Amino acid sequence: MPVDMPLEERVEIPAMLLRWYDRHARALPWRSPPGVPAPSPYRVWLSEVMLQQTTVAAAWRYFEAFTTRWPTVEALAAADDADMMAAWAGLGYYARARNMLACARTVTRDHGGRFPDNEAGLRALPGIGAYTAAAIAAIAFDRRAVVVDANVERVVARLFAVEEPLPAAKSLLHGFADSITPSARAGDFAQAMMDLGATLCSPRNPACALCPLNEPCAARRAGTPERFPAKAAKKARPRRFGTIFWVEQDEHVLLVRREKKGLLGGMRALPTGPWQAETPGLAEAPVTGEWGIGATEVSHVFTHFALDLAIARLQLEKGCAEKLVGEWWPIDRLDTAGLPTVFAKAARKVLEDRNG
DNA sequence: GACTCGTGGAC
DNA sequence: TGTCCAAGAGT
Numbered sequence: 001m002p003v004d005m006p007l008e009e010r011v012e013i014p015a016m017l018l019r020w021y022d023r024h025a026r027a028l029p030w031r032s033p034p035g036v037p038a039p040s041p042y043r044v045w046l047s048e049v050m051l052q053q054t055t056v057a058a059a060w061r062y063f064e065a066f067t068t069r070w071p072t073v074e075a076l077a078a079a080d081d082a083d084m085m086a087a088w089a090g091l092g093y094y095a096r097a098r099n100m101l102a103c104a105r106t107v108t109r110d111h112g113g114r115f116p117d118n119e120a121g122l123r124a125l126p127g128i129g130a131y132t133a134a135a136i137a138a139i140a141f142d143r144r145a146v147v148v149d150a151n152v153e154r155v156v157a158r159l160f161a162v163e164e165p166l167p168a169a170k171s172l173l174h175g176f177a178d179s180i181t182p183s184a185r186a187g188d189f190a191q192a193m194m195d196l197g198a199t200l201c202s203p204r205n206p207a208c209a210l211c212p213l214n215e216p217c218a219a220r221r222a223g224t225p226e227r228f229p230a231k232a233a234k235k236a237r238p239r240r241f242g243t244i245f246w247v248e249q250d251e252h253v254l255l256v257r258r259e260k261k262g263l264l265g266g267m268r269a270l271p272t273g274p275w276q277a278e279t280p281g282l283a284e285a286p287v288t289g290e291w292g293i294g295a296t297e298v299s300h301v302f303t304h305f306a307l308d309l310a311i312a313r314l315q316l317e318k319g320c321a322e323k324l325v326g327e328w329w330p331i332d333r334l335d336t337a338g339l340p341t342v343f344a345k346a347a348r349k350v351l352e353d354r355n356g
Numbered sequence: 357g358a359c360t361c362g363t364g365g366a367c
Numbered sequence: 368t369g370t371c372c373a374a375g376a377g378t
Binding site: 340 | 357358359361362363364365367
């Protein structure tokens with residue numbers, strides 16, 4: 001148990017933070033104001049999954065779209081897989097969408113449409129890890145839970161001036177977070193910590209002068225709050241090369257469904273060959289023919305590699321009955337296909353080429 | 357523990 | 368332009 005900060009100072013932290021939260025809580029579509037009953041567990045769960053490794057600004061319109069189209073967990077459980085994946089397109093980390101559907105169906109089928117009201121029960125559901133289980137338990141069910149995301153890690157690392165670098169420091173930071181987590185107003189406290197980290201206690205230029213916890217904060221006292229949390233060095237991001245195949249016939253383009261698992265798993269996509277260290281040319285083209293590889297190219301950066309894609313184009317004769325695996329999608333409605341961003345970028349490039 | 361897994365905004 | 372970063376989970 002951490003002991004660096006005197007107990008009498010530590011016990012004041014929740015009240016100091018909640019007073020600040022009562023005045024400065026952000027208004028968000030998945031949140032009730034401080035003191036107002038929480039939104040439904042369904043909405044809390046939906047928002048928490050969408051917000052995993054994702055900014056509030058990016059998740060915002062997806063949350064509105066999902067809750068409008070699927071207002072309840074039963075409605076989402078009944079959704080068509082392809083429709084749901086298409087609705088998620090652009091938000092990234094597509095395993096979240098697959099797990100979200102599985103979770104909705106489990107809750108509907110095995111739990112009578114009600115989310116478990118405790119951390120252990122939530123943690124057993126697909127797509128719900130330690131953070132999300134704690135967050136839902138606290139926010140939706142007002143249970144005391146130690147809610148630790150990247151914001152909380154940063155706030156706590158600064159409060160206690162933790163020198164140990166992430167990710168090794170995770171268990172230590174969890175212990176510090178536990179030591180300041182109150183039993184009352186569990187949901188407000190968790191959200192207050194995250195709001196503080198997202199607004200004042202930011203990674204680069206923390207606004208310590210405005211911070212409700214600046215007095216007990218060890219990092220501020222040391223004069224270098226931005227130094228915390230320390231992080232282990234990252235490894236370089238490799239570059240890979242590939243080819244996108246744009247096959248066109250009678251104002252339709254060929255789309256495929258990517259394999260269930262792995263990168264962009266389960267998503268509708270343009271056909272591609274392998275992504276590798278050297279350019280693969282026309283390897284694994286969906287059909288043999290007079291492919292044109294022009295200057296058209298798309299660059300895209302994923303978390304663990306950067307990708308340069310050449311675009312090969314082929315026009316098939318109208319009525320020519322090529323048997324290709326996939327769907328012929330109307331080109332003027334390609335925006336409704338639910339393509340991940342990398343393919344949406346490629347399509348935009350081709351259409352710019354074509355029309356202008 | 358170490359990898360994999362997206363995207364867009366800030367600086 | 369490159370780097371960092373975000374309400375992490377699954378393997």
